[in-house]
Amino acid sequence: MERRDFLKNLCIAGASAVGVAAAGEAEAAHEKKEFVSVLVDTTRCIGCRNCEVACATENGLPIPDNKDKTVFDAIREMTPDQWTVVNRFDTDNGEIFVKKQCMHCNQAACSTACLTQAMYKTENGPVIWRANKCMGCRFCMVSCPFVVPKFEYHSANPKIQKCILCYERLEDGGIPACVESCPVDALQFGTRRDMVRIARNRVADFPERYIDHVYGENEVGGTGWLYLSEVPFDQIGFRDDLSHEPVPALTQEFLYAVPVVFLLWPAFLNGMRYMKTEDEEETQIAEIYNPGDES
Amino acid sequence: MSEFQASSSPQIVPMESDSTEPSSPQIGSIGDFLRFLLSEMKPKGKLITPFNVISSIIVAVGLVLIVIRFVYGIGAITNLDQENPWGIWIGFDVVTGVAMAGGAYVMTFIVYILGRKRYHSIVRSVVLNGFLAYLFYAGALMLDLGRPWNIINPIIGNNFGVSSVLFLVAWHFMLYMAAELIEFSPAIAEWLGMKKLRKVLGGLTIASVIFGITLSTLHQSGLGALFLMAESKIHPLWYTEFIPVLFLVSSVFAGLSMVILEGSLSHKVFADRLSKDLHHHHDDITIGLGKICAGAMFVYFFLKVLVLIHGQQWDLLMTGWGAWFLVEFIGFVLIPLALFYRAVQEENVKMVKVAAALALTGIILNRINISVIAFNWFAENPYTPHWAEYWVTATIICLEIWALRWIVNRMPVLGDPPAWARDMDH
Ligand code: SF4
Ligand code: SF4
Numbered sequence: 001m002e003r004r005d006f007l008k009n010l011c012i013a014g015a016s017a018v019g020v021a022a023a024g025e026a027e028a029a030h031e032k033k034e035f036v037s038v039l040v041d042t043t044r045c046i047g048c049r050n051c052e053v054a055c056a057t058e059n060g061l062p063i064p065d066n067k068d069k070t071v072f073d074a075i076r077e078m079t080p081d082q083w084t085v086v087n088r089f090d091t092d093n094g095e096i097f098v099k100k101q102c103m104h105c106n107q108a109a110c111s112t113a114c115l116t117q118a119m120y121k122t123e124n125g126p127v128i129w130r131a132n133k134c135m136g137c138r139f140c141m142v143s144c145p146f147v148v149p150k151f152e153y154h155s156a157n158p159k160i161q162k163c164i165l166c167y168e169r170l171e172d173g174g175i176p177a178c179v180e181s182c183p184v185d186a187l188q189f190g191t192r193r194d195m196v197r198i199a200r201n202r203v204a205d206f207p208e209r210y211i212d213h214v215y216g217e218n219e220v221g222g223t224g225w226l227y228l229s230e231v232p233f234d235q236i237g238f239r240d241d242l243s244h245e246p247v248p249a250l251t252q253e254f255l256y257a258v259p260v261v262f263l264l265w266p267a268f269l270n271g272m273r274y275m276k277t278e279d280e281e282e283t284q285i286a287e288i289y290n291p292g293d294e295s
Numbered sequence: 296m297s298e299f300q301a302s303s304s305p306q307i308v309p310m311e312s313d314s315t316e317p318s319s320p321q322i323g324s325i326g327d328f329l330r331f332l333l334s335e336m337k338p339k340g341k342l343i344t345p346f347n348v349i350s351s352i353i354v355a356v357g358l359v360l361i362v363i364r365f366v367y368g369i370g371a372i373t374n375l376d377q378e379n380p381w382g383i384w385i386g387f388d389v390v391t392g393v394a395m396a397g398g399a400y401v402m403t404f405i406v407y408i409l410g411r412k413r414y415h416s417i418v419r420s421v422v423l424n425g426f427l428a429y430l431f432y433a434g435a436l437m438l439d440l441g442r443p444w445n446i447i448n449p450i451i452g453n454n455f456g457v458s459s460v461l462f463l464v465a466w467h468f469m470l471y472m473a474a475e476l477i478e479f480s481p482a483i484a485e486w487l488g489m490k491k492l493r494k495v496l497g498g499l500t501i502a503s504v505i506f507g508i509t510l511s512t513l514h515q516s517g518l519g520a521l522f523l524m525a526e527s528k529i530h531p532l533w534y535t536e537f538i539p540v541l542f543l544v545s546s547v548f549a550g551l552s553m554v555i556l557e558g559s560l561s562h563k564v565f566a567d568r569l570s571k572d573l574h575h576h577h578d579d580i581t582i583g584l585g586k587i588c589a590g591a592m593f594v595y596f597f598l599k600v601l602v603l604i605h606g607q608q609w610d611l612l613m614t615g616w617g618a619w620f621l622v623e624f625i626g627f628v629l630i631p632l633a634l635f636y637r638a639v640q641e642e643n644v645k646m647v648k649v650a651a652a653l654a655l656t657g658i659i660l661n662r663i664n665i666s667v668i669a670f671n672w673f674a675e676n677p678y679t680p681h682w683a684e685y686w687v688t689a690t691i692i693c694l695e696i697w698a699l700r701w702i703v704n705r706m707p708v709l710g711d712p713p714a715w716a717r718d719m720d721h
Contacts, residue, residue, distance in 0.1 A: 136441020
């Protein structure tokens with residue numbers, strides 16, 4: 001661990017003046033360790049919103065009143081002080097309840113975007129946010145394909161707020177508070193490999209109950225949260241036009257080009273300076289002004 | 296060193312005694328220096344002018360708004376929301392401002408790398424304009440940062456988010472500002488009459504030019520690369536993997552168009568500060584710049600067409616968004632391109648300026664489209680800026696103009712450097 005950090009810092013020190021590199025390697029190293037995952041079976045969810053209450057309690061947020069059923073009248077988004085929301089969708093198959101929160105992407109756009117590593121993909125999979133590092137640029141919000149990170153616009157000391165997958169509970173060997181609170185096992189926690197397998201098995205075993213699509217298995221390169229559904233996902237508030245390519249891959253080529261440009265461009269420019277043919281006429285006009293050129 | 300000593304003689308007997316010849320102060324001690332600075336602090340010229348009155352009001356109100364922003368949060372004076380985290384402070388001030396400040400790296404390339412000395416008389420003012428634009432517009436970024444005190448983290452290496460394009464852009468901003476300051480610094484030394492310093496700084500010019508051009512290449516395109524990860528949010532007519540290239544190419548003519556317009560403006564405003572050389576060649580220079588703009592714009596136009604063909608989104612052109620796209624593409628790319636060509640052929644200075652104005656409008660449109668208008672184009676409640684967002688932007692512009700005016704009226708920017716400095720370079 002220490003050795004790796006040392007090497008990493010060395011690389012960073014070397015590359016920083018130049019620009020950027022080695023992003024892909026770090027991501028690849030992460031992949032080796034198995035990420036945790038939550039499987040959401042929307043066919044089981046009864047819309048009790050216990051998870052909302054559990055989340056708020058765990059994270060010290062204002063506790064919502066889950067007896068109040070009128071909240072379902074409108075589709076709600078997460079807010080800075082509500083990291084997860086359950087929405088009701090009226091579909092071809094009747095009412096479906098869907099819990100929503102940060103997807104904890106395998107290759108998280110938010111953490112790639114973050115220039116201070118405040119938004120951080122941990123080795124186990126949760127994407128966390130660290131107040132002492134964040135400078136509030138909101139590039140994470142621009143980059144997140146699921147519009148998850150929320151910003152406190154009305155605070156002099158604003159924070160980025162989003163689900164952190166009960167990171168500390170997991171460290172202590174626990175499971176996320178929402179998963180624990182679910183009375184009908186609509187939420188299931190485990191390694192990502194296991195959750196994908198369980199999801200796939202359910203689709204195979206009950207083809208009449210599920211559509212053949214595990215949301216999050218491939219979207220944006222795979223996400224930590226996986227969803228099963230009986231109707232196409234665009235009917236229950238998901239974007240089904242997202243690419244299977246990880247979002248960070250979109251800037252990778254550019255970032256790889258940076259050190260190359262940085263090494264070659266100055267040499268090229270300098271060479272050009274000597275190759276320029278002396279344009280007589282031009283030289284006459286203002287030769288006196290070329291500072292530092294000849295000495 | 297011998298050169299340096301020899302150079303002091305012509306200074307005693309000024310060769311030309313016209314008004315553009317700046318007098319160098321004699322500074323022997325820190326006390327002299329402070330006294331000189333203090334005397335230079337005094338405004339020159341009339342205080343009560345329409346511009347001064349209006350800009351003072353704008354700045355006064357703007358400062359109040361900025362205080363409100365820091366006490367009550369960004370939401371107090373902006374209409375930003377969770378879907379639209381970046382508004383015009385980023386989309387206009389930073390993203391557009393930096394493109395329009397691209398003239399500095401293009402001009403230094405033309406003069407110092409290609410050796411086109413015809414343009415030498417404007418390099419200083421262009422570099423100064425570029426530096427101030429970065430200082431103020433990129434500085435405006437601080438207003439938009441929710442937790443600006445943590446900006447220290449990526450700077451001191453507490454946490455390097457090296458996979459972040461924004462990290463790259465932020466660092467390049469800082470380094471580039473330093474490079475531009477070095478490029479401009481001989482003028483400061485001349486103003487202070489510090490000959491030794493002037494000699495040292497003059498020697499750094501080429502290195503900082505090369506460094507600066509490299510940085511500019513990367514961060515002009517990097518600003519575009521910021522939006523690459525927002526693929527799912529930007530309208531497909533504007534989103535392309537070639538955004539970085541388009542940003543880079545368009546910064547060439549955006550920067551030069553700005554130079555053309557700024558040049559003709561300062562030609563009028565600072566008429567008494569102009570060097571003879573600049574005065575005589577001003578029209579030539581404008582035409583020459585128009586020629587380069589025409590070339591760069593042609594490349595840009597060509598790339599845009601390629602991207603359009605590549606994307607095969609003809610059906611999208613038939614929508615409302617398509618119409619808006621065509622306004623930008625035809626009205627503010629194709630037409631200024633054609634105008635530049637004609638103007639250069641007819642050597643029509645006026646037409647060059649019109650083309651430059653249209654091209655600049657096109658750049659503003661393009662940057663704002665990508666960062667604001669076509670960003671979250673499907674949103675039910677699109678973001679429209681709060682009046683205070685415009686006001687703060689105007690405040691920043693006024694402050695920049697004040698700084699520019701202060702410097703131009705004191706240092707040899709538009710006029711000739713003092714004779715001793717010219718000899719030094721010879
Ligand atoms: S859903 Fe958004 S915030 Fe959550 S990990 Fe993915 S990119 Fe980051
Ligand atoms: S707002 Fe904070 S967490 Fe988000 S990208 Fe910026 S520094 Fe990182």
